Amino acid sequence: MSGVDASGPLRALVADDERLLREQLKSRLADVWPDLVICGEARDGQDAVNQAEALRPDVVFLDIRMPALTGLEAAREIVTLPNWDGEIVFVTAYDEYAVAAFEQGALDYLLKPVEAERLAQTAQRLKGRLASRRNRLADAAPAADDAALDALLEKFMRAQQSVQRPGGAAAEPPLRWVQCAVGSTTRLINVKDVLFFRSDEKYTRVQTRDQEALIRTPIRELLPRLDEQQFWQIHRSTIVNVEAIAAVTRDDSGRQRVQINGHPEVLEVSRSFSHLFRAF
Structure with a gap:
């Protein structure tokens, strides 16, 4: 699924343009999911795509607002990588109006600042999904998962665009x-x-x-x-x-x-x- 030994430890890529937030997320992941290996870090969306292609992590934690490519744009490119079969978790400052886009199960989200209890819940869901993927046949239709992910990305895009400032510019969520x-x-x-x-x-x-x-x-x-x-x-x-x-x-x-x-x-x-x- 990720180009590594399926019996080895699960691996993750952390993408955020703020070094402090990357360090905070890595520290909390080490607490709630000590077996997870952080195989890479990215400082912008394009770097995240490049590293996802090179490293083939099982999980990519993507900040929504990054330079070069946003987390949404990076996710679109990652899910189209040949034989991609990993999981994407968005790390976002967007509040309830956007969070609703993720509540169908194929994706997960974390609100900044990331709380340990919420991260532990995410880790448990990811472990279950990734374990199932490792146990299934290699050709068990990963395209269906990609289609679900793509549909949810579209839903998130629409949720984000539904809140408008005067003049048509998309409203930013309040600072958290x-x-x-x-x-x-x-x-x-x-x-x-x-x-x-x-x-x-x-x-x-x-x-x-x-x-x-x-x-x-x-x-x-x-x-x-x-x-x-x-x-x-x-x-x-x-x-x-x-x-x-x-x-x-x-x-x-x-x-x-x-x-x-x-x-x-x-x-x-x-x-x-x-x-x-x-x-x-």
Whole structure:
């Protein structure tokens, strides 16, 4: 099925343009599936296709958003490789509207940041499918699996295109995590845990209940990528998580200030954004 000894260990290719995310996925795979051999890593979609052709892994973990080729485009090429009979798992930041495309069993998906419990479920499903494939006759119609995979890719494409921005451009899903510098360490922070973002000279400060981190993305570029129902800009240099707001006060001059749950910092609301808190 993959051009290697069918009695040998199962092998996987991990494709993601973010090195930290590749390392995180490999680490969690080692925990939940220690017998799986990571035979290669790819930094873009075309590299994933090339390595899949050369290495013939049993499983390819494909990030959806990659340069050169997207994960969807790479998957289309991989499933047309001669005698391809492996499994593809998408690793995606897309939420429920796209996830529904994968729920028919021939594919699996993982939402970023990848959670160990969800990955363990994926590993169990993959083990079962791959064991069945290794036990069947070599000519037991792999084309039927390819057809099912191709149909699901089409379904995913339609689900992705069904959400449109004004002007016809496809809407991107809200940002789910940020890659931040905490001292000399790079960490992933789930966006839902962020209390507020605040410009800090050349950087943007990311504040959670437990830590302060820095990213290079300016506020003006960060705002369109956040869920507008959850994050409000209250100042040209500040974006706040609405769920983290404890109270809004107003001083004698009419200036509003936001108090944050579980954090002592008080955030100023500029006059151009004061309409957000008319009820206060």
